[in-house]
Amino acid sequence: MSYEILGISVLWFFLYGYLIVASVDFGAGFFHFYNKISHQDYQVNKLIQRYLSPVWEVTNVFLVFFFVGIIGFFPDTAYYYGTALLIPGSISIVLIAIRGSYYAFNTYGSKDSKIYSFLYGMSGLLIPASFTIVLTISEGGYLDVSDGNVTLLLGELLTSTYSWSVVVLAIVSVLFISAAFLTYYAYKAGDDASYTLFRRYTLWWAFPTILASMLIFFSISRHNPEHFSNMLDMSWMFILSLLFFLGAVYLIYSKKKLGLAFVLVMLQFFSAWFGYGASHLPYLLYPHLTVNDGFVNETMAIALILAFIAGLLLLIPSLVFLMRLFLFDADYVRGKR
Amino acid sequence: MFMEYDPAMFSRMLTGLTLGFHIIFATIGVGVPLMIALAEWMGIRKNDEHYRLLARRWARGFVVTVAVGVVTGTAIGLQLNLLWPNFMQLAGQTISLPLFMEVFAFFFEAIFLGIYLYTWDRFKSKFRHFLLVIPVVIGASFSAFFITTVNAFMNAPQGFELVDGVITDINPLAAMFNPATPTKTAHVIITCYLTSAFVLGMIGAFKMLKGDRHVYHKKAIRLTMTAAFIFSIGTVIIGDFSGKYLAEYQPEKLAAAEWHFETEDAAPLVVGGFLSDDEEVNYALEIPYALSILAHGDPNSEVTGLDQFAEEDTAPLFVHYLFDSMVFIGMYLAFVSMLYLLLSWKKKNWMHHKLLLWGIVAGGPLSILAIEFGWVFAEIGRQPWILYDIMRTPEGATTSKHVDAMLYLFIGLYALLGISSSIVLRKMFKDNPAAQEMEQRGIDERGNKS
Numbered sequence: 001m002s003y004e005i006l007g008i009s010v011l012w013f014f015l016y017g018y019l020i021v022a023s024v025d026f027g028a029g030f031f032h033f034y035n036k037i038s039h040q041d042y043q044v045n046k047l048i049q050r051y052l053s054p055v056w057e058v059t060n061v062f063l064v065f066f067f068v069g070i071i072g073f074f075p076d077t078a079y080y081y082g083t084a085l086l087i088p089g090s091i092s093i094v095l096i097a098i099r100g101s102y103y104a105f106n107t108y109g110s111k112d113s114k115i116y117s118f119l120y121g122m123s124g125l126l127i128p129a130s131f132t133i134v135l136t137i138s139e140g141g142y143l144d145v146s147d148g149n150v151t152l153l154l155g156e157l158l159t160s161t162y163s164w165s166v167v168v169l170a171i172v173s174v175l176f177i178s179a180a181f182l183t184y185y186a187y188k189a190g191d192d193a194s195y196t197l198f199r200r201y202t203l204w205w206a207f208p209t210i211l212a213s214m215l216i217f218f219s220i221s222r223h224n225p226e227h228f229s230n231m232l233d234m235s236w237m238f239i240l241s242l243l244f245f246l247g248a249v250y251l252i253y254s255k256k257k258l259g260l261a262f263v264l265v266m267l268q269f270f271s272a273w274f275g276y277g278a279s280h281l282p283y284l285l286y287p288h289l290t291v292n293d294g295f296v297n298e299t300m301a302i303a304l305i306l307a308f309i310a311g312l313l314l315l316i317p318s319l320v321f322l323m324r325l326f327l328f329d330a331d332y333v334r335g336k337r
Numbered sequence: 338m339f340m341e342y343d344p345a346m347f348s349r350m351l352t353g354l355t356l357g358f359h360i361i362f363a364t365i366g367v368g369v370p371l372m373i374a375l376a377e378w379m380g381i382r383k384n385d386e387h388y389r390l391l392a393r394r395w396a397r398g399f400v401v402t403v404a405v406g407v408v409t410g411t412a413i414g415l416q417l418n419l420l421w422p423n424f425m426q427l428a429g430q431t432i433s434l435p436l437f438m439e440v441f442a443f444f445f446e447a448i449f450l451g452i453y454l455y456t457w458d459r460f461k462s463k464f465r466h467f468l469l470v471i472p473v474v475i476g477a478s479f480s481a482f483f484i485t486t487v488n489a490f491m492n493a494p495q496g497f498e499l500v501d502g503v504i505t506d507i508n509p510l511a512a513m514f515n516p517a518t519p520t521k522t523a524h525v526i527i528t529c530y531l532t533s534a535f536v537l538g539m540i541g542a543f544k545m546l547k548g549d550r551h552v553y554h555k556k557a558i559r560l561t562m563t564a565a566f567i568f569s570i571g572t573v574i575i576g577d578f579s580g581k582y583l584a585e586y587q588p589e590k591l592a593a594a595e596w597h598f599e600t601e602d603a604a605p606l607v608v609g610g611f612l613s614d615d616e617e618v619n620y621a622l623e624i625p626y627a628l629s630i631l632a633h634g635d636p637n638s639e640v641t642g643l644d645q646f647a648e649e650d651t652a653p654l655f656v657h658y659l660f661d662s663m664v665f666i667g668m669y670l671a672f673v674s675m676l677y678l679l680l681s682w683k684k685k686n687w688m689h690h691k692l693l694l695w696g697i698v699a700g701g702p703l704s705i706l707a708i709e710f711g712w713v714f715a716e717i718g719r720q721p722w723i724l725y726d727i728m729r730t731p732e733g734a735t736t737s738k739h740v741d742a743m744l745y746l747f748i749g750l751y752a753l754l755g756i757s758s759s760i761v762l763r764k765m766f767k768d769n770p771a772a773q774e775m776e777q778r779g780i781d782e783r784g785n786k787s
Contacts, residue, residue, distance in 0.1 A: 054451035060407055061444045064414055068440050071418060072433025075426050082422030086737040089419045094750050097408040101754050104404030108397065109761040111768075149736050296430055303434050303509040311441035318448045318472075325452060325459075 003301045004291040005281075007073035010308065011066055012277045018062035019273065020177065020266055025059050026124035027178020028052055029103065031201070033121025036114065044186075044194040050335060051185055053107055054326045058319075060100060072304050073296050080285050081134065083150040084143050092130040099123040128170040136163040139224045140286030162219040169212035173269070176205040180248065180265045184258040189333045199252060206249050210242075213272070224286060230279035237275030244268035345731035347740035348420040351747060353716070355413050357709060358751045362406030364708050367481045367526065368533025369399045370446075370474045376560060377467050385784035387553045388560070389463070390774065392470075395537060396454060398762055403450070405758050409751075410443075420740065424723055424733030430504045431497055431512040432487045439483035446476025478526055485525045488715075489517035493586055494724050516586055520579040527575055528711070531568035532704040534561045535670060539701030542694040544771075552782065553771050555689065558697065562677040565700075569671035576667065577631065584632035587725070588641035590718040593652040594660040595628055596621075597642045604628040604640040609661060612654055652718045659714040666707035673700055 028048045035044050071078050082089075099120050106116035136157065137143060144151045157163050179201035186194035217238075221228040231238070248264035251257050282290040295301070326332055373392045380388030418425050449472040460466050490496075496512030497504050538561035541554040583591035591597070596607045596618055606628040610621025626636035633640070643651055673696045680688040687693070719725055723733040780786055 054455045057403070057407060057447035057451060058444070060411060061440065061447050064411055065440050065444070067415060067418070068433070068436045071425055071429045072437050075429030075433070078418045078422045078425035078429055080422075082418040082420075082425060083735055083737055086419050086735060086743060087739055089415055090743045090746060093412045093415050094746065096411055097750055097754065100408040100411075101404050101758065104401055105757060105761045108400045108404075109765055296433065297505070297507050299507045300430060300433060300509055304437055307434060307437050307441070311438070311444070314441065315444055315448070318445060322448050322452055325456065 003298065003305070004073075004295050006305065007069075007295070007301065008277075008281070008284075008291050011069045011073065012274070014062055014069065015066045016270060016273050018059070018066060019269060021055070021059045021062060023128070023174045023177035024181045025052060025056060025178075026099075026127060027174045027176075028182060029099070029121045029124035030175065031121075031178065031182070031198075033117045035197075036117055040193075040197065043191055044197060046335065047186055047189055047191055047194050048182065049107060050333070051182075051326070052103075054322065056100070056103055056107075058322070060096075063096075069304075073301065074284060074289075074291065075296055076289055076293070077284060080143070080145075080150055080289055081137075084137065084152040085134065087152070087154075088130060088133045092127065095123045095127045095130055099127060125171060125174065128174050129167045132166040132170045133157070133163070136160075136166050138280065138283070138285050139220070139227065140283075140288075143285070143288070145288055160223070162216075162223040165212060165215040165219045169209070169216055172205055172208040172212050176202065176209045177265060177269065179205055180252065180262050183252060184262045185333065187258050189335070199255070202252050203249065206245075210245065227279060227286065231275065234275050234279050237271045237278075241268050241272040241275065244271065342738075342741055344736055344738070344740045345734035347744055348734040349730065351740060351744045352413075352416060352420055353713075354744070354747060354751065355409060355416055356712070356716075358755070359406065359409040359413055360708060360712055361705055362402050362409060363481075364529045364532050364705070365399070365402045365536065366406040367477045367529035368531070369395060369402070369537070370450075370470060370477045371530055372533055372537055372561065372564065373399065374467070374470045374474050375564060377470060379560065381463050381467055383784075385556075386778070386780040386786045387556050387775075387784035390553070390771065390778070390780060391557055391560070393457060394766070394771065394774070398765060400450075400454060401758055401762055401765070405754055407447075409754075412747075420735050421723070421733045422735055424728060427504060427728065427733075428491075428494075428724060431494075431507055431509065432490055434509040435483040435486045435490075435513050439480045439487075442476045442479035442483060444476075446473050446480065449473045449476065481526050481529060482522045485522040486513045486515075486518050489521040490515055491723065492521070492715075492719055492725050493517040494727055499727065517582065520575065520582045523575045524572070524579055524711075527568055527571045528704075528708060531565055531572055531670060532708055534565035534568060535697070535700040535704040537561045538565060539698050542697035545689060546691065546694050546698065549770075549772070550689075551772060552784075553775065556784075558677070558689075559681065562674045562697065565670065566674035566678055569667065569674055572667055573671060576664070580631040581634065584640065587719065589643065589646045589651045590656075591632065592641060592643045592646075593654055593718060594656050594714065596654065596657050597628060597640060599644050600639065600642040602629070602639045603637050604632070606631060607657070610657075612657070616654070649721065652720045656714050656718045659710045659717075663707045663710040663714060666703045666710070670700055670704055670707075673697060 028051070032045050032048050102116045102120040102123075106113055106120060109116070137152070139162065142153050142157045142160075142163075144153055179198050183195060183198040183202050186198050217228075217231070220231070244264045244267040248261045248268060251261035251264070280286075282292060284291055296304070373395050376388045376395065377392035380386065380390075380392060449469055453466070453469040453473055456466055456469065490512055493515040494512070495515045496508040496510070498506040538558055541557035541561065544551075544554045545558070580591065583594075596610075596612065597604060598616070603626050605623040605625045607618060608622040608624060611619050613619060628640055629636050629638045632638065673693070677688060677693060677697070680690075680693070721729050723730040775781075778786065
C-alpha cells in the first residue's frame with residue numbers, strides 16, 4: 001500500500017470513529033432535550049448523562065485529529081477546502097462551540113437548565129448537517145476554481161438534491177445510531193422505562209435511515225456518474241451494509257442480543273462508509289485534487305506515520321481503561337458508583 | 338463597517354480575536370492541572386482533607402474552563418485552515434508533525450481528565466486516584482509544548498529548503514526544534530503555571546477579604562503563593578534567556594520593543610515613557626548598560642538598532658508598551674508572592690493583612706493581562722512576517738470575500754461564551770460554598786474526616 005492510501009485510510013478510519021461516537025453524543029443530546037420537554041426525563045436523562053459525561057471531551061478530539069491529519073498528509077486540501085469553506089466552516093465552528101460549552105455548563109454547572117439543554121440538543125443535531133457540506137462539495141460541481149482563486153457556489157449547493165439528501169441522511173443516522181446505543185446501554189443498566197423508550201426510537205428511526213440511503217444512491221448517480229459507477233463496482237460493500245442493518249433491526253425488534261445489535265449497526269456504517277470512501281478515490285476533491293498530487297513529501301509522511309503509531313500505543317490502552325471504568329462496568333452503568 | 342474590506346486585515350483581526358480569547362482558557366488549562374495535582378498530593382501526604390477538597394473544588398471549576406478552552410481550541414485549529422489556506426498549504430509540509438502530536442497529547446489528557454473527575458470516591462486508595470491526574474498534567478503541558486513549537490517555527494523557520502516557492506528537503510525534527518523553541522516553550526509553560534497559581538490564589542484571598550477566615554482558604558493561599566513564587570523566579574530567568582534569543586535571532590523585534598533606534602555599544606534600557614508623533618521618547622526612565630546586559634550579558638556589548646532595517650521589515654513601535662506592561666506585571670507577581678512568603682516566615686500576624694490580600698487578588702487578573710500582552714507583543718513583534726523572512730502575512734491569507742462577516746459572528750460567539758461561563762462558574766461556587774461542602778463531607782476544622 002502506498003503512503004497516500006495508508007494516510008487517507010487512517011484518516012478515514014478516524015472520521016468513522018468520530019461518526020460513531022459523535023452520533024451517540026449528538027443524538028443523546030437531542031433525546032435529552034426532547035425527553036425533557038415531553039416530561040419523560042428523570043431516569044432516561046440520568047442514564048444519558050452517566051454515559052456521556054466522562055467521554056464528551058474525547059469525542060471532540062476525534063474530529064480535531066481528522067482535520068489536523070488531513071492537512072498534515074495532504075496540505076493542498078488547505079488551499080481548496082480552506083478557501084471555499086470559510087462560511088460553512090465558520091458556522092460549524094460556532095455550532096461546535098455552543099454544543100460543547102453548553103453541554104459542560106449544563107452538566108457541571110449548579111443545576112440543569114432548560115435553555116442550556118435546548119442549546120446543546122439542537123446544535124448537536126445541526127453539526128452533522130453542517131459537516132456534510134464537505135462531503136457534498138468533494139463530489140465536485142460546487143466550486144469555481146479559476147484565476148488562482150477558489151469560490152464556493154452557494155446557489156448550486158443550496159438547490160441541489162444531492163446536498164439535501166446527504167443532510168437528511170446525516171440527521172436520521174445520528175438519531176438511529178444514538179438510539180441503538182442507548183437501547184443497549186439502558187438494557188445493561190436494567191432501566192426498563194428507558195429501554196422501552198429507546199427501543200421505540202431505534203425502530204422508528206430505522207426506516208428514514210434506509211430511505212435516505214436509497215435517496216443518496218439515486219442523487220449521486222445523477223450528480224456524479226463516474227463516482228456512481230465506481231460505487232457499483234463495489235456494490236458488495238453496500239449490500240453487506242444492508243444485511244448488517246437488517247440484522248440489527250431484527251435483533252432489536254425481537255429484543256435479543258442488544259450488544260450484538262449495536263455492533264451490527266457499527267458494521268453497517270463501517271461498510272457503507274468505507275465503500276463510499278474507496279469508490280471516491282483517487283479524488284479528494286473531484287476533479288481538482290487527488291490523493292497523489294496533494295500528498296505531503298515522503299519524509300514528513302514517514303514522521304507522521306511513526307507519530308501516529310506511537311500515539312496509538314499510548315491511546316489504545318487509555319481508551320480501553322476508560323471504557324472498562326465507565327462503559328463496561330456494570331455497577332457504574334447501574335448508577336451504583 | 339469602519340474600514341475598506343481587506344481579507345488579510347480581517348483575517349488577522351479574527352485570528353487575534355480567537356486566540357486572544359482562547360489563551361485565557363488555554364493558560365488555565367495548562368496550569369491548573371498541576372495545581373490540582375499539588376493540592377491532592379499535599380492532602381495525601383499531610384493526611385489533610387482540606388487540601389483534597391481544594392483539589393476537588395478546583396477540578397470542578399476547571400471543567401467549565403476546559404470546555405471553553407476545548408471549543409475555542411477547535412475553532413482556532415479550523416480557522417488556521419479557513420483564514421490562512423495559502424500559509425497552511427506551504428507550512429503544512431513542515432508543521433503537521435507537531436500539530437499532530439499536540440492532538441495526541443490532548444487526546445491523552447482528555448481521556449484521563451474524564452476518568453479523574455468521575456472516580457473521586459471509586460478507589461479505596463487515595464493514592465491511586467492521585468495517579469490519574471498525572472497524565473492530565475503531562476498531557477496539558479505537552480500540548481502546550483507542541484503547539485508552541487509551531488509558533489516558534491513561524492518565528493525561526495528551518496528544516497527545509499525553499500527553491501522557487503517549492504518546499505523540499507524537509508527535516509521535521511529540525512523544524513520542530515528550531516532556535517526559538519527552547520525559550521518560547523519554556524516561557525509559555527512556566528507563565529501558564531504562574532498565572533494559574535495566581536488565579537487560584539486570588540479566589541482564596543478574595544474569600545478572606547469577604548470575611549470568611551476559614552483555615553481552608555489560608556491553606557489555599559499558602560499553597561498557591563509558594564508555587565507562584567517558584568514559578569515567578571523561573572519566569573524571570575527564562576525571560577532573560579528570551580531577551581538574549583531575540584538579540585541574536587530577531588534583533589528588530591527586540592529593538593522595536595525597547596525603542597532602540599540606533600545601533601550602539603553599552604546600550605541603555607528604556608523603561609516606560611511615551612513616543613511622540615515624530616518618534617521622540619518622552620518621560621522614559623533610562624537604565625544605563627541594561628539593554629546590553631539583557632541582550633548579550635555584557636554591559637559594553639553592541640546592540641543592533643532599528644537603523645539597520647528597512648522600515649517595511651519592522652514591527653509597529655507600540656509593542657514597547659506591551660513589552661513593558663508584561664515585564665512590570667511579572668515583577669509585581671514575583672514581589673507579591675515573595676512578600677507573602679517572607680511574612681509567613683518572619684511576621685506571621687501580618688501575612689493575612691488586608692493590603693497583601695488585595696495584592697494577591699489583583700494578581701489574578703493582572704497575570705491574565707500579562708499573558709495577553711506578552712502574546713500580542715510576540716505576534717505583532719514579528720510583523721510583517723507570517724513565516725519570518727519567508728512569507729509576508731498578507732500572502733498567507735484567504736482571498737474569500739466574507740471574512741468581515743465572520744469576524745462579527747465570532748465577536749458575538751465569544752461574548753456569549755465569556756458571559757455564560759462566568760455566570761456558571763460564579764453560581765457553581767456561590768450555591769455550594771466550601772464551608773457547606775466540608776460539613777456535608779464531615780471534614781472538621783483540622784482537616785480530618787469523621
